[in-house]
Amino acid sequence: MPTPIRLAVVITVAAGCSKPPPAKPPPPVVRVATLQVRPVEQVREWLATLEGAVTAEIRPHVAGYIVSVDYQEGGVVKTDMLLFTIDERPFVAAVEKAVGDFRNAQAQLGKNRLDVARYTPLAAEHAIPKEQLDDAQAAVRASAATVEAMRGNLHQAQLNLEWTRVRSPIDGVAGIARVRVGNLVDSNQVLTVVSTLDSIRSSVDISEQEYLEDAAVINHANEPQYANTRWLELVLINNRVHPYSARHVIVNREINPQTGTLRIQALFPNPGPPS
Numbered sequence: 001m002p003t004p005i006r007l008a009v010v011i012t013v014a015a016g017c018s019k020p021p022p023a024k025p026p027p028p029v030v031r032v033a034t035l036q037v038r039p040v041e042q043v044r045e046w047l048a049t050l051e052g053a054v055t056a057e058i059r060p061h062v063a064g065y066i067v068s069v070d071y072q073e074g075g076v077v078k079t080d081m082l083l084f085t086i087d088e089r090p091f092v093a094a095v096e097k098a099v100g101d102f103r104n105a106q107a108q109l110g111k112n113r114l115d116v117a118r119y120t121p122l123a124a125e126h127a128i129p130k131e132q133l134d135d136a137q138a139a140v141r142a143s144a145a146t147v148e149a150m151r152g153n154l155h156q157a158q159l160n161l162e163w164t165r166v167r168s169p170i171d172g173v174a175g176i177a178r179v180r181v182g183n184l185v186d187s188n189q190v191l192t193v194v195s196t197l198d199s200i201r202s203s204v205d206i207s208e209q210e211y212l213e214d215a216a217v218i219n220h221a222n223e224p225q226y227a228n229t230r231w232l233e234l235v236l237i238n239n240r241v242h243p244y245s246a247r248h249v250i251v252n253r254e255i256n257p258q259t260g261t262l263r264i265q266a267l268f269p270n271p272g273p274p275s
Contacts, residue, residue, distance in 0.1 A: 052195025221249035
């Protein structure tokens with residue numbers, strides 16, 4: 001009997017190539033901050049116009065022709081510094097006439113007083129009528145009044161002559177002259193403008209709503225709790241903050257009915273660049 005043959009079948013299964021699972025990402029970093037409660041300042045900004053605290057329009061007291069411009073335009077001037085000269089010749093003549101009228105009135109007064117002195121004893125002796133003495137005494141009073149009137153005319157003529165020299169009433173910076181030599185000027189014309197350097201005046205127009213929101217501060221801006229702080233600052237066009245805080249705040253008395261705004265002015269010291 002044939003021997004049975006056993007057949008062994010070996011089946012090999014090839015494993016496919018596989019990648020390892022990706023690594024887990026690191027845990028996220030969490031930053032912890034401590035909350036703090038503190039007030040946040042509210043800042044308002046307005047567009048302001050600047051000028052000297054005192055700005056003087058220089059006008060002549062008398063009419064005449066400009067004979068010289070005597071200051072450096074745009075330069076610093078001092079009080080009583082000569083700015084313009086007006087032709088003085090008509091005013092010199094007026095002074096001379098006023099002097100003559102005054103002296104003539106004085107002479108007439110002296111004559112009338114002599115008449116009274118001469119008539120008084122004669123009237124007492126009835127050598128002349130009493131009415132003649134009364135007339136002489138009345139003439140003295142009238143001539144005395146004339147002397148005072150002529151004195152006033154002379155003083156006015158001297159003032160007019162003095163006013164031919166137009167001078168600065170304040171220390172400050174003088175602007176460009178608005179008239180030239182040869183121009184005929186009178187008291188209605190502005191010859192130039194002089195503004196003080198210290199302090200400077202800042203003007204802003206705020207809405208009625210803004211005013212009502214900050215009225216408690218604005219209306220008491222000059223009191224110590226606000227006057228000693230920099231609650232109102234001046235930021236220049238180059239974004240630099242003016243080194244001096246407002247010294248005095250002025251609130252206009254009424255709302256502008258056309259714009260609905262209220263004008264507020266603040267005076268800032270301006271002594272010059274800080275050392």
